[in-house]
Amino acid sequence: MCGASRLSRTTSRRAVLGSAAAGLAATSGCMQRLRTLAGNKESPAVSLSIKTRPADEDPGAMHIARQLETWFDTAGVDTTVQPVTATELYRQTLLNHEFDAFVARYPYRQITADSLYSLVHSSFAAERGWQNPFGFADLEVDELLTAQRRQSDDRRAETLASLQKQLANACPFLVIGTPDSIRAANTTRFSGWTGAFGKSPLRLLTLDRADPEATTLRLVTTDSRVTRNLNPLMAPFRRRGRITSLVYDSLARQYQGGLIPWAGVDWEWDTSRPDGPVLRVTLRDDLQWHDGEALTAADVAFTYRMVADTSLGTFEQAVPPTRYRGRATVVTAATAIDERTVELTCTDCSRAVAERALTAPLLAEHVWRERASEADIGGVGIGAATTEALVTDAIPPVGSGPLQFDTASDRESLRLTLFEDHFRTTIDPADSVAASALDPPFDAVEVGFVGSDSTAVELVESGDADATAVGVGSDLVRTIGRADDLTLLLDQGDSFYFLGFNVRSAPLSNSRFRNLLSHLVDRQYLVDTVFDGYATPAVSPLAGTGQVPETLQWGPGGTVTPFLGSDGELDTEQVRSAFREAGYRYDTGTLLQS
């Protein structure tokens, strides 16, 4: 290791002497001392960076992050907040795993118990996307996640209770609460707004026309992503997928806590097969893609192969999409039996879990097959380990949903028109949504982008838009309430805010540390200050599903991880002794790694 053989003429004399001296020290037994001392360095200070979207894009997230920063700083954790724009934030966190912690919202409109499978199962820890972005791996959690897929009734409830408890303690992510969605709608052109932005996107199609002249529903959004990308498989560009789910149909749709048949008119659950239970789905017989091609069982079978591996098996390693991963893993094989029948072979799971797979967006084989190839830039391959399917903006999108693409202008607007050839069967005449969804009171939907929520509300107030497509800040509730033509739309929240941790590296790899951080968060205080009360604190990600055990229901002071203080003020002494007990040290208020 003396390096004499590598000496070149350019090496300075000092360097030669230096390495010679080092060599001497090493040979004379100093190396042992050196190595011992090297392991005894001063412990580094504990620091943490929280990434989240800037206030223009998400006032709630930024405000939460800043309050967390204050609490964590008080505990001696050197915390900084970094604002990052949505697509970049999700590229850094979900795809590249370059983060310590991030504040975001759960990316689907509805959560079911099995949603937790893809969110925290260790088999997804190395994948890119919304599937386990935390890198969490816990054998007990894995077992519970697998068990709940098979179980039903009381046994499942028990499993889910243990699972939620385990998650609250090990804390791969910290649930904060679910905000109410606050929107403004103008009643001059359209009416019947109540619930229009509820959990089912279909409700938007059930408005009533107030002005006979109104033919276009004009929405205004503060999220520009939908104007430049309509690929349902790309996590960085999707909010909660409301618009894309109107463009891309699925076999069934979630509606009021249950599933309603959609492109699939009926399905059977067959548990007698040797390879695993099978969902045998019959399609409607009048299905068409937006480009006029017929939608067949082959397309459906293709869809489930695509959401399992966007390379369709052509890459050495599977390239799963960055969304819909939980649903995809339920289906192990998909076969078209005839034009209208498809069989989905499922893993060992209950019917309820399997049926969730029916809500994945249907993809046209004649459009998506070529996207299974390696992604390139301008036709030049760059050896990317990803497929075109996970890179393309999918504009124009070819779906089979009630709305079809018309035009889009980057960072300005998106225009969709009614798909005239969408199926016209009444699914259930008693069901008002299913019946009226067939006859929306407009020919087109326009989504325009503006930079801030107050401007969005002003546009709705002035009559230049009919409603805000996304929720606005709670500070605008009074503005909306005061204006004559405006209706305040308050919808119970559809997805919770959370602080996600990257458990792949220190200090967040330590579950005790994460658990301690969860004691530094006063959820009620956040709900009161950030959301002016327009939110519900939550401890479990399943809050609102009716599957939360009593011990994990939110109650002031009564949670598994009580706040170490009161009214948003931390009790510094209590906090420090908690961290000291966990093996951490303090140096004049700064937390040091043990």
Added chain:
Amino acid sequence: MNVVSVFSEVAVVVSLLLAVGVAGIVGPDRIRSELPALRTRLRQAARPLLLLGAVLAANSVVRDFGVGLSWLIGSNITKTIYAIEGSFVASLQSLAPAWFTLYLGFVYVYGYAFLLVFPLVLTLLLANTRYLKETAFAYTVNYVIGLLCYVLFVAYGPRNFAPDTVEPLLYDTIPRFQLVTSQVNANTNVFPSLHTSLSVTVALMAYRLRAEYPRWLPVATCLAGSVVLSTMVLGIHWATDVVFGVLLGALSVYVATRPRFHSENESS
């Protein structure tokens, strides 16, 4: 109300301000005597004016593309800026009464647009085209360096970073202006403040023109000061952006007034 109508509103108000400015600061006699020479002067100052035009055109093309590039290669310095100055902007905001905020909101859009256009009119009406060239050149320097910084640094302003303490006052008081400002710039381009640097440039040039236009100096100084203040009080810029904006403005005037750029056909 849409982007076009707000832009038209700004155009109308700025035209009115220009008319008032020309009448009050230049005076009718001078306009009458200088009018025949305008075409010649525009030709003489064509190079710096075309350069400015080219940079502005490039600015609008590069803007969208630049934001993406900026996320790719730029460094996100928001938290660094916050570490330096903390809650200065929040404190400043809490001192400003509502009427003053409203005034600053209008200054930020109308006043600033007037402040940029009026010096070009003023210097065009001077026999010596040197000042026209200097002004155009100084603007160009501001935009070039500003754009470069916008690519190299990603930074969000106080309203985006600290919604808990800093109010987005411009958009809360006059929401329609957001339609205009979002067309003009992305919210990650705050370092340095071009509002500040260009206002400082105009104020410094007004000082150079004080012999010709003695009334312009106090007006320009007050307006420039208001614009600088507005960037912070409205929650758009950090004090750090403003400090670097002042430096950039001063640098641009220093560069633009160097004799080497005015060696050819100058009489003075």
